[in-house]
Amino acid sequence: MDLVPLCGNPISMLLWIEPERRGVMLKGLHFLLTYACTLECDHCFVYGSPTAPGTFSVSQIREALDEAVRMGGIEWIYFEGGEPFLYYALLLEGLRLAGVMGFKTGVVTNAYFATTEEDAELWLYPLAESGLADCAISDDAFHFGTEQETPAKRALRAARRLGLSSDTICIEQPTVGVASRGADERGAPIIQGGAMFRGRAVEKLAAGLPRRPWHELTDCPYEDLAAPGRVHLDAYGNVHLCQGLCMGNMWQTPLSELAENYDPQAHPICGPLLRGGPARLAEEHALPHADAYVDACHFCYALRLSLLDRFPQCLAPRQVYGLR
Numbered sequence: 125m126d127l128v129p130l131c132g133n134p135i136s137m138l139l140w141i142e143p144e145r146r147g148v149m150l151k152g153l154h155f156l157l158t159y160a161c162t163l164e165c166d167h168c169f170v171y172g173s174p175t176a177p178g179t180f181s182v183s184q185i186r187e188a189l190d191e192a193v194r195m196g197g198i199e200w201i202y203f204e205g206g207e208p209f210l211y212y213a214l215l216l217e218g219l220r221l222a223g224v225m226g227f228k229t230g231v232v233t234n235a236y237f238a239t240t241e242e243d244a245e246l247w248l249y250p251l252a253e254s255g256l257a258d259c260a261i262s263d264d265a266f267h268f269g270t271e272q273e274t275p276a277k278r279a280l281r282a283a284r285r286l287g288l289s290s291d292t293i294c295i296e297q298p299t300v301g302v303a304s305r306g307a308d309e310r311g312a313p314i315i316q317g318g319a320m321f322r323g324r325a326v327e328k329l330a331a332g333l334p335r336r337p338w339h340e341l342t343d344c345p346y347e348d349l350a351a352p353g354r355v356h357l358d359a360y361g362n363v364h365l366c367q368g369l370c371m372g373n374m375w376q377t378p379l380s381e382l383a384e385n386y387d388p389q390a391h392p393i394c395g396p397l398l399r400g401g402p403a404r405l406a407e408e409h410a411l412p413h414a415d416a417y418v419d420a421c422h423f424c425y426a427l428r429l430s431l432l433d434r435f436p437q438c439l440a441p442r443q444v445y446g447l448r
């Protein structure tokens with residue numbers, strides 16, 4: 125919590141007020157370089173697919189990176205998607221520009237290009253040359269079924285041979301386990317596997333899972349909406365705090381201004397979420413809802429869907445809600 129003194133003398137220094145929280149100091153920008161992907165995974169929270177539109181141009185990347193410099197404080201630039209290797213020349217240029225500007229860089233990929241280890245090396249070598257600091261590779265059954273020798277494993281071995289810092293991201297089919305922590309939680313069903321119930325995951329994975337009463341879902345479990353450390357950017361200009369939940373549009377208002385003026389409590393979606401999670405979001409906007417949801421994200425996403433037309437600037441693009 126930031127505190128400010130009421131005035132400078134030693135006695136009144138004992139009195140403090142909490143200032144209005146406004147503006148945010150970001151450390152990372154994640155480019156959703158494209159929403160297009162080679163795959164159409166059930167757990168994808170941005171509805172990536174081979175037909176998904178929405179890819180950056182090189183001048184848009186340049187503009188966003190210039191804003192990153194203007195803002196100060198940004199350390200990391202990531203390129204992800206969708207599948208960023210689908211726009212390989214653009215990816216390389218984005219990495220080069222970010223490197224020249226002094227940012228650390230990372231990519232997230234499904235490694236579809238790794239037909240052999242030698243080929244994987246061919247694709248990854250220019251990234252290593254650009255100074256890439258982190259290579260995250262999706263390797264799970266959603267991406268590759270039950271194959272043992274996956275493109276991701278080939279890419280990981282190639283990346284390590286090239287000296288790239290790399291790791292895998294593994295999300296599993298949701299299963300029901302039993303909580304073992306805390307007296308209240310012990311024995312309660314929990315969802316395991318790491319899938320987030322937003323986007324296509326809601327449509328494809330939520331059916332049949334145990335649900336919690338809506339009034340228990342009183343906080344946002346995964347995003348720091350009051351002081352986000354990173355945001356995702358898409359080619360339409362949306363600056364995402366969580367997938368489809370936006371701070372604003374950087375093609376309408378420069379990113380540095382959006383960050384400087386971000387007022388989480390005044391945001392029509394983040395404000396209620398901060399005050400009491402999805403339950404409060406439903407109450408403040410008087411939204412109809414079901415009695416129970418898989419988790420807070422499932423509830424939040426369902427509510428946001430019903431608010432799309434009321435807050436098109438804050439809830440965008442429609443395609444990450446499965447709409448066109």
Ligand code: SF4
Binds near residue numbers: 345367
């Ligand atoms: S509760 Fe909503 S804003 Fe928070 S992480 Fe889940 S979907 Fe995102």
